[in-house]
Amino acid sequence: MSFLKAEQPQLFKEHAYKEIKNGIIQQKVEPGSMLYERSLSESLGISRTPLKLALQQLELEGWIQSLPRKGILVKTINRHDVDEVFQLRKANEVLIIELLLPLLDNEMISKIEQMDQQLSHLMEDPIKFVYHDTSFHLFLAELSQNNRLYQLIENLIDHFNWYGIAALQQGLSLDKVYNEHTLIIEGLKARNLRQTTDAVLSHLDNTYNTIIENLKE
Known part of the structure; x- marks a missing residue:
């Protein structure tokens, strides 16, 4: 070490x-x-x-x-902590989408797409990929224009990265994560609340399930 x-x-x-x-x-x-x-x-x-x-x-x-x-x-990753963090993350990322959709314009959509496209260049570096993935979600929180919500997500970002890197080591596919982002963006472009929140929750659930299935407690 x-x-x-x-x-x-x-x-x-x-x-x-x-x-x-x-x-x-x-x-x-x-x-x-x-x-x-x-x-x-x-x-x-x-x-x-x-x-x-x-x-x-x-x-x-x-x-x-x-x-x-x-x-x-x-410390090791334990189910109680994972449950708490993902409960907070799921509830707040749904709120982010609810706040963001009425504010979206074409310029914002373009910036979201540009940020997401950077993920495709990080497939060979899983750690950078995870950090950029969480930055993408933090960027959506920033665009929601709720500062307290942004700070809450920011305060949990280290745990998001910890769990995300653990999930990749346990078999979560980078391609799958990237495709899940595409579905989120499609929902945003359609200005469809249900479509977008379903995509976000599915994205988070896949990471959560990979972590939980491989926990050694």
Whole structure:
């Protein structure tokens, strides 16, 4: 396991926080594995003080658990958390479509299509594909013009990426995800609420089902 080293002292804590969290999200750090402060400090090239601050923040957010005299346990994806996140995501993405449809114009449709087309160029890089997929959904939230709704989706984005990368590793097809986006856009272009929400919910359900079917609990 290796992490990039921080270059500026004032960024040590934030650097460690981002590197470790991204390692977990991208499955570079094995779920359920143990991390140790000494090896983390050496790998990241920082002292224990900023590292401890980063670890405290990660533990507060539920990514890790400190075990006295043992080390740092990397959390695993569990069904309860997946259920909670997808319940929130499904309810709010339906709301996004409801708010977005009356606002849509041809320029907005064009921007949505352009953003989606970028996915087709990321088929060989699953991690970038997942990040862009969630950015696409965040972009729809932005276009809905509800700032609080946008912030709610943004706050969950790390978990979306974590689950999405896990789903791809468990067999979710990139082609299938891309085709599901096409159906969402077709619904938006038709200004059809039912068609679009059905496409969004089907898209989310497919990811959810892949994760749940492969959970090891």
